[in-house]
Amino acid sequence: MLKVLLAGLGVRGRHWAQVIERSERAELLAYVDPSADELARAAAEFGERPAFASVMAALDSLDDVGALVLANPPMGREGIVRAASARKLPMLIEKPLALSLAEAATILRIVENAGIPLMVGLNFRYLAVTQATKRLLARQTVGNPEFARFTYERWRDGRRPDLNDYPLTMAHPMLWEQTIHHFDLMRYVYGQEPLRLQCQTWNPSWSMYAGDSNVSALIDFDGGLRVNYQGTWQGNWAAPGFEWRTDCTDGIISQQDEFGALYYARRDDAELTAVPLPPHERWISETRALFAAFVAHVVDGAALQCSGRDHLMSLAMLEACIQSSASGGGAAIDEVLPEI
Ligand SMILES: NC(=O)c1ccc[n+]([C@@H]2O[C@H](COP(=O)([O-])OP(=O)(O)OC[C@H]3O[C@@H](n4cnc5c(N)ncnc54)[C@H](O)[C@@H]3O)[C@@H](O)[C@H]2O)c1
Incomplete structure (x- = not known):
């Protein structure tokens, strides 16, 4: 059993508590959160366990931690990563690894110098719909992808008590908190890497976010694919809108819900064909x-997935978006990617 220290017990940390508890190969060893209320709530919901206000305090007291799952907000993680690296602890850290490419690169250097694995919490890769899309492309059901449109429209009420509120004041909340999943999915599903992009970010007049909640980008990938991306957290209808449509040489693939609803059609088909997907607990x-x-990976030595190093490329896409939007021109990915 892998003994896991869970740090950060907010919205995402509570998902993690359920996931670790339900695993047959891991044990939820102890909780960390600076908020006494969150520690008390976790104890009430998931059972009493040793509880600490910081990862450092937990590591000073516990000598049998096997891994750290870190679900705190993505600010100020470097000190925590240093402390866990000194203890040679494998880490699973929530996306985005940091709120700048430079800080993410520093974190990566720390773990790579210590020779320990760092996985990033890119859960959307593991959805059945994502795996099924990859299979459709691998089998060339409708041929090879040439262009795509990824649309994500959400009225995200950042003041809702069941959502985190730190994005209300951060710079570029849509990019770092949400678009990061979408860009990661594009790279993962298409198996292509971004070369350059053009982007504009902005806020509608009614936005409750201090930073931009709208992102519009045209992305060129190294296999020749072009993706048109539009994402918003302030779409002005509470019902969500989602479509990820890929136009391929013989037809299209269309995903119509963030968590499922996958279809394809050949060019002359009268209707879309639904792809069966298993039941899913969001x-x-x-x-x-x-x-x-x-x-x-940690116990059996299987290949590391969603590595911190791989994540840097998706973070570089965000940074390129910010630069492109500020300059009004395009941005090349290799010009923003740091040397590690
Ligand atoms: N992968 C996903 O689908 C998904 C979904 C939601 C959030 N997230 C990510 O999870 C992370 C946390 O988001 P959230 O929604 O749970 O935020 P949240 O604000 O609801 O919770 C964060 C918790 O971390 C605690 N915290 C603050 N500093 C800490 C520290 N130094 N050590 C330990 N705990 C600390 C806070 O007290 C709070 O309880 C973010 O990186 C976010 O992007 C991922």
Whole structure:
């Protein structure tokens, strides 16, 4: 059993508590959160366990920690990573690894110099719909992808008590908190890397976010694919809108819900064909699969998935978006990627 220290017990940390508890290969050893209220709530919901106000305090007291799952907000993680690296602890850290490419690169240097694995919490890769899309592309059901449109429209009320509120004041909340998943999915599903992009970010007049909640980007990938991306957290209808449509040489693939609803059609088909998907428990099923991959790496030596190094490329896409939007011109990915 992998003994896991869980740090950060907010919205995402509570998903993690359920996932670790339900794993047959791991044990939830102790909780960390600076908030006494969150520690008390976790004890009430998931059972009494040793509880600490910081990762450092936990590591000073516990000598049998096998891994750290870190679900605090993505600010100020460097000190925590240093302390865990000194203890040679494998880490699973929530996306985005940091709120700048430079800070993410520093974190990566720390773990790579210590020779320990760092996996990033890119749970959307593990959705059945994502895996099914990859299979459609691998089997060339509708041929090879040439262009795509990824649309994500959400009225995200950042003041809702069941959502985190730190994005209300951060710079570029849409990019760092949400678009990061979408860009990561593009790279993962298409198996292509971004070369350059053009982007504009802005806020509608009614936005409750201090930083930009709208992102519009045209992305060129190294296999010749072009993706048109539009994402918003302040779409002005509470019903969500989602479509990820890929136009391929013989037809299209269309995903119509963030968690499922996958279809394809050949050019002359009168209707879309639905792709059957297994039942899904939102935030839990795919996070269980992500966690299983982490445990398989740490315990069985399976290949590391969603590595910190791989994540840098998706973070570079965000940074390129910010530069492009500020300059009004395009941005090349290799010009923003740091040397590690
Ligand atoms: N992968 C996903 O689908 C997904 C979904 C939601 C959030 N997230 C990510 O999870 C992370 C946390 O988001 P959230 O929604 O749970 O935020 P949240 O604000 O709801 O919770 C964060 C918790 O971390 C605690 N915390 C603050 N500093 C800490 C520290 N130094 N050590 C330990 N705990 C600390 C806070 O007290 C709070 O309880 C973010 O990186 C976010 O992007 C990922």
